[in-house]
Amino acid sequence: MVTSTHLLWLLAVACLVPRAQSLAPQGFEEEEEEDETLRTRSSSVPCDYDHCRHLQVPCRELQRAGPSACLCSGLSSPDQPPDPPRLGEVRMVAEEGRAVVHWCAPFSPVHEYWLLLWEGRGAPQKGVPFNSTVRKAELKALQPGGAYVVCVVAANEAGESSVPGVEESLEGASFPAFGPCGRLAVPPRPQTLVHAAVGVGTALALLSCSALVWHFCLRDRWGCPRREAARAAAGL
Numbered sequence: 001m002v003t004s005t006h007l008l009w010l011l012a013v014a015c016l017v018p019r020a021q022s023l024a025p026q027g028f029e030e031e032e033e034e035d036e037t038l039r040t041r042s043s044s045v046p047c048d049y050d051h052c053r054h055l056q057v058p059c060r061e062l063q064r065a066g067p068s069a070c071l072c073s074g075l076s077s078p079d080q081p082p083d084p085p086r087l088g089e090v091r092m093v094a095e096e097g098r099a100v101v102h103w104c105a106p107f108s109p110v111h112e113y114w115l116l117l118w119e120g121r122g123a124p125q126k127g128v129p130f131n132s133t134v135r136k137a138e139l140k141a142l143q144p145g146g147a148y149v150v151c152v153v154a155a156n157e158a159g160e161s162s163v164p165g166v167e168e169s170l171e172g173a174s175f176p177a178f179g180p181c182g183r184l185a186v187p188p189r190p191q192t193l194v195h196a197a198v199g200v201g202t203a204l205a206l207l208s209c210s211a212l213v214w215h216f217c218l219r220d221r222w223g224c225p226r227r228e229a230a231r232a233a234a235g236l
């Protein structure tokens with residue numbers, strides 16, 4: 001009997017103390033509301049997990065490590081191959097022939113990732129595997145002016161994610177947004193552009209020179225009709 005009264009008293013104190021604190025002079029109603037939502041949410045805070053963040057610790061591990069339980073969004077079953085990851089930004093460093101590929105994790109248990117790279121048609125090159133925290137990787141030795149298709153694959157014990165529609169897309173069809181694949185067009189080497197610019201410039205200069213030569217030399221030889229007319233007019 002005594003313990004239950006104590007319990008009741010403790011409960012009352014636990015409930016009343018935060019309320020008493022929120023009885024601040026101004027805007028206590030708002031604060032009380034916030035307090036209320038906080039209390040209902042405190043046991044259901046989402047984990048600090050960003051499925052696109054590089055070196056992101058898996059959500060399950062965050063749950064285990066954290067001081068209080070947090071929520072992870074539902075994952076597909078570990079007995080199924082993962083859903084495809086989502087290809088993110090592809091940052092090209094064309095001068096060095098490399099590109100940094102970013103991706104976002106699927107809502108599936110993932111053991112490792114790798115990249116597939118198609119250069120034209122035929123079989124893709126398979127990149128080295130990365131652990132499940134990794135969200136970006138570098139492609140090297142890309143040819144200037146080259147056109148590639150890159151896909152991210154996720155794998156777990158049950159299998160690997162699919163790369164839908166690559167065969168058709170290699171022919172030029174576009175990839176669905178938010179999918180695991182994307183097209184990669186490496187700009188031509190800057191030197192090539194400079195050469196092209198110099199070429200065009202030289203051609204323009206030659207053209208202007210010949211126009212000038214024609215203007216000053218040939219005109220004198222054949223005579224300019226307007227000048228002749230002027231001279232004739234002055235002679236009168």
Ligand SMILES: *[C@@H]1O[C@H](CO)[C@@H](O)[C@H](O)[C@H]1NC(C)=O
Pocket residue numbers: 055131132133134
């Ligand atoms: C995963 O790979 C990254 C990059 O190589 C590394 O920094 C990290 O320590 C690895 N994490 C685990 C859990 O192996």
